Amino acid sequence: MFKPGKKIEFKSAKEIPLTPMSLGDMTHNYTGSWRNLRPEIDYDRCIDCMICWKFCPEPAIFIENDRPKIDYYFCKGCGICVQECPVKCIAFEEEGK
Amino acid sequence: MKKVLMGNHAISYGATLSRVQVIAAYPITPQTQVVELLSEIVANGELDAEFIKVESEHSAMAACIGASAAGARAFTATSSQGLLLMHEVLHWASRARLPIVMANINRAISPGWTIWTDQNDSLSQRDTGWMQIYTADNQEVLDSIIIGYKVAEKVSIPLMIVLDAFVLSHTYEPVDVPDQEKIDKFLPPYKPKIKLDPEDPHAFGGLTAPNIYMEFQYNHQQAMMEAKKIINEVGKEYGDITGRYYQNLSPYKVDDAEYVVITTGTISKTTNIVVDKLRDSGVKIGNLRIRTLRPFPSEEIYEQLKGKKKVFVIDRNISFGNTGIFFQEVKASLYNTDIRVPIFGFVTGLGGRDVTPELIEEIVNIGIKNEKPEEEVIWMGVKK
Amino acid sequence: MTEKKKRKISLSIPAEEIMRPGNLACQGCGASLAMRYALKALGRNVIFDIPACCWSVIDGPFPYSSIGVPLLHMAFETAASTASGIRAATKVLGKEDTTVVAWAGDGGTFDIGFQALSGAAERNEDIIYVCYDNEAYMNTGIQRSGATPYGAWTTTTPVKHYKKLPKKDIIEIMAAHRIPYVANVNIAYPEDFIRKFKKAASIKGTKFIHVFSPCPPGWKMKPDDTIKVAKLAVQTRVFPLIEIEHGIKYTLNVKVNKPKPVFEYLKLQGRFKHLTEKEVQRIQEDVDAYWDYIMKKVEFSKEYAG
Numbered sequence: 001m002f003k004p005g006k007k008i009e010f011k012s013a014k015e016i017p018l019t020p021m022s023l024g025d026m027t028h029n030y031t032g033s034w035r036n037l038r039p040e041i042d043y044d045r046c047i048d049c050m051i052c053w054k055f056c057p058e059p060a061i062f063i064e065n066d067r068p069k070i071d072y073y074f075c076k077g078c079g080i081c082v083q084e085c086p087v088k089c090i091a092f093e094e095e096g097k
Numbered sequence: 098m099k100k101v102l103m104g105n106h107a108i109s110y111g112a113t114l115s116r117v118q119v120i121a122a123y124p125i126t127p128q129t130q131v132v133e134l135l136s137e138i139v140a141n142g143e144l145d146a147e148f149i150k151v152e153s154e155h156s157a158m159a160a161c162i163g164a165s166a167a168g169a170r171a172f173t174a175t176s177s178q179g180l181l182l183m184h185e186v187l188h189w190a191s192r193a194r195l196p197i198v199m200a201n202i203n204r205a206i207s208p209g210w211t212i213w214t215d216q217n218d219s220l221s222q223r224d225t226g227w228m229q230i231y232t233a234d235n236q237e238v239l240d241s242i243i244i245g246y247k248v249a250e251k252v253s254i255p256l257m258i259v260l261d262a263f264v265l266s267h268t269y270e271p272v273d274v275p276d277q278e279k280i281d282k283f284l285p286p287y288k289p290k291i292k293l294d295p296e297d298p299h300a301f302g303g304l305t306a307p308n309i310y311m312e313f314q315y316n317h318q319q320a321m322m323e324a325k326k327i328i329n330e331v332g333k334e335y336g337d338i339t340g341r342y343y344q345n346l347s348p349y350k351v352d353d354a355e356y357v358v359i360t361t362g363t364i365s366k367t368t369n370i371v372v373d374k375l376r377d378s379g380v381k382i383g384n385l386r387i388r389t390l391r392p393f394p395s396e397e398i399y400e401q402l403k404g405k406k407k408v409f410v411i412d413r414n415i416s417f418g419n420t421g422i423f424f425q426e427v428k429a430s431l432y433n434t435d436i437r438v439p440i441f442g443f444v445t446g447l448g449g450r451d452v453t454p455e456l457i458e459e460i461v462n463i464g465i466k467n468e469k470p471e472e473e474v475i476w477m478g479v480k481k
Numbered sequence: 482m483t484e485k486k487k488r489k490i491s492l493s494i495p496a497e498e499i500m501r502p503g504n505l506a507c508q509g510c511g512a513s514l515a516m517r518y519a520l521k522a523l524g525r526n527v528i529f530d531i532p533a534c535c536w537s538v539i540d541g542p543f544p545y546s547s548i549g550v551p552l553l554h555m556a557f558e559t560a561a562s563t564a565s566g567i568r569a570a571t572k573v574l575g576k577e578d579t580t581v582v583a584w585a586g587d588g589g590t591f592d593i594g595f596q597a598l599s600g601a602a603e604r605n606e607d608i609i610y611v612c613y614d615n616e617a618y619m620n621t622g623i624q625r626s627g628a629t630p631y632g633a634w635t636t637t638t639p640v641k642h643y644k645k646l647p648k649k650d651i652i653e654i655m656a657a658h659r660i661p662y663v664a665n666v667n668i669a670y671p672e673d674f675i676r677k678f679k680k681a682a683s684i685k686g687t688k689f690i691h692v693f694s695p696c697p698p699g700w701k702m703k704p705d706d707t708i709k710v711a712k713l714a715v716q717t718r719v720f721p722l723i724e725i726e727h728g729i730k731y732t733l734n735v736k737v738n739k740p741k742p743v744f745e746y747l748k749l750q751g752r753f754k755h756l757t758e759k760e761v762q763r764i765q766e767d768v769d770a771y772w773d774y775i776m777k778k779v780e781f782s783k784e785y786a787g
Binding site: 010012013016017018019020021022023 | 192193194253290291299300301302303305309312313315316319
């Protein structure tokens with residue numbers, strides 16, 4: 001699982017690097033807010049095949065104790081995991097429900 | 098060691114002495130001997146470099162950018178249409194703040210097809226954020242490449258050495274080729290300030306929003322202004338080891354002159370002859386050669402022109418719809434000063450037409466005779 | 482999930498995530514998944530250059546980057562030439578073990594960057610050139626490219642004038658350069674994808690990898706259909722998964738014995754919605770013909786190049 005990162009800000013031209021270069025990753029970016037639908041794994045039915053993990057583009061599914069787990073801070077809610085789960089144990093729930 | 102070299106080979110030796118590590122180039126007349134000799138030098142193992150024989154000038158500069166960003170000292174040479182094709186990536190190189198050095202052989206732009214000299218190719222790149230140095234002889238060409246790397250790497254801005262097609266590129270002159278050891282001491286191996294490095298991964302040149310883009314431009318400009326000083330400092334340092342001193346300006350008998358001709362490139366050498374001749378007949382005239390176009394040495398030009406009666410700028414280029422480009426630059430740099438003397442702008446020598454001592458004398462006479470320029474652009478040697 | 486481990490799972494692709502989330506890819510982006518797999522295959526001793534394409538944005542704005550490896554953003558037509566320069570520098574600096582990757586979209590490969598790509602391939606530059614192909618200029622808003630297939634809608638090939646020209650056969654073009662390795666991969670087949678990237682990294686010279694990379698907004702499809710559509714591209718024989726070594730040895734990597742009708746693939750994508758039955762039939766015939774052509778090459782390879 002990736003920890004949410006921090007934003008990097010500059011106050012003046014003196015602080016910036018020589019050329020626009022990266023000094024951190026995008027993990028400050030709460031892409032979970034893009035989501036309308038929220039994938040939920042029913043672990044009783046999950047067979048730990050990791051297909052959902054494999055096909056997550058972000059990556060917003062990680063493996064914890066040999067089981068897939070969705071990182072809702074980053075999950076954009078594309079639904080690939082819902083669609084590709086071979087046992088249909090991932091369901092889309094409306095956000096805020 | 099003294100050698101008799103054509104300007105193009107002076108470039109090759111300059112690059113070799115600078116121990117360039119990656120060369121990427123595409124052939125174009127009148128640049129070909131630069132890359133031919135470098136190919137040989139690399140193939141003979143006399144220079145530990147990778148030579149990429151790219152399929153275009155655009156790719157040549159892109160490869161130089163890749164190489165420089167990955168931490169190598171990169172070099173290319175081109176001319177005219179080739180330089181124009183590079184235009185987009187010239188901007189990229191400078192904004193990426195990569196200290197690439199290139200030679201451009203001033204060749205006029207087509208159509209009609211031409212291979213002869215004028216400056217419109219390099220002047221079209223004036224605003225790409227590169228430093229530009231205009232040279233006047235083959236010795237200066239070689240020396241300027243070496244000095245160029247030191248300056249470029251100090252200020253993190255790429256630098257273009259410019260020379261006249263054929264008048265220098267294909268003309269043989271005696272050139273002192275300095276010892277490698279001497280140059281190694283002057284120009285140590287390249288230590289990149291930023292680098293593509295798997296052990297310290299960064300992305301370079303990503304999306305830069307309006308809230309911060311401008312600060313990078315500001316810093317680029319600050320570095321350019323700093324470069325005015327650095328070019329003179331490094332030029333002096335080089336002089337101390339070789340006896341050849343290079344500065345932003347190269348004045349000839351300007352000190353006590355009443356009239357000053359402003360020139361660039363090889364025209365300045367011809368102008369010196371005219372200055373001597375006119376001085377013999379009592380005309381107090383001098384020649385101020387501008388070496389550095391970017392950064393533009395405004396303050397130094399002011400100092401040189403203070404107290405003069407008239408200034409005659411000779412341009413081997415034309416900005417259609419306005420005037421010669423050095424003329425514009427000189428005028429603009431003096432506007433907010435107390436210098437208020439007539440400045441005449443002459444355009445001549447386009448597409449390789451000879452600029453003879455007689456023509457330059459005529460230019461001077463027009464300047465002296467007329468109180469003010471009658472036309473904004475005075476065309477010389479054109480069949481109107 | 483803190484309960485005791487019940488079983489040890491085995492993963493078919495490397496576990497380590499080099500790419501970071503929080504990036505700016507659209508929901509269900511095929512190109513995002515492609516990068517994730519590529520990094521899993523190549524590891525960290527790698528330098529990327531990326532010309533103008535979706536990934537110029539996906540990676541994140543200054544001062545951020547999502548790929549976790551060094552990356553040089555470059556001008557549109559320079560993916561291959563920049564990579565050539567990076568490779569030359571790594572050679573002269575004694576870092577030959579670093580893999581150099583040019584990562585470009587279809588516009589940057591089929592169109593504006595093609596000259597530089599062809600030049601680099603002719604020089605057999607030791608780079609992996611990856612084209613993630615979403616079949617149009619997606620970053621600028623879905624304009625047609627040389628990779629847009631016959632029949633597709635884009636904003637510059639509107640429904641009344643949908644594209645009536647075939648897509649360039651890029652892997653055949655690259656194979657004709659006789660470079661050591663040309664392959665195509667598909668994000669719905671991650672094991673094949675990663676195997677080919679690893680293989681490419683082990684070969685000296687120019688490697689070209691063509692990535693089938695669905696784009697939900699550009700293809701007017703649901704983001705959750707990304708893998709489904711990608712899989713159908715293979716199962717309908719629209720996108721045969723192959724490898725070509727030295728320009729002559731063709732290998733088919735995924736057999737498709739009972740192909741599904743091409744319509745199954747087309748119908749999930751709004752960009753083909755306007756097509757008549759006749760046009761669909763035409764596309765089916767084209768797909769069948771191309772498959773036969775590739776299979777003949779595969780057969781030929783077995784006989785002569787095996």
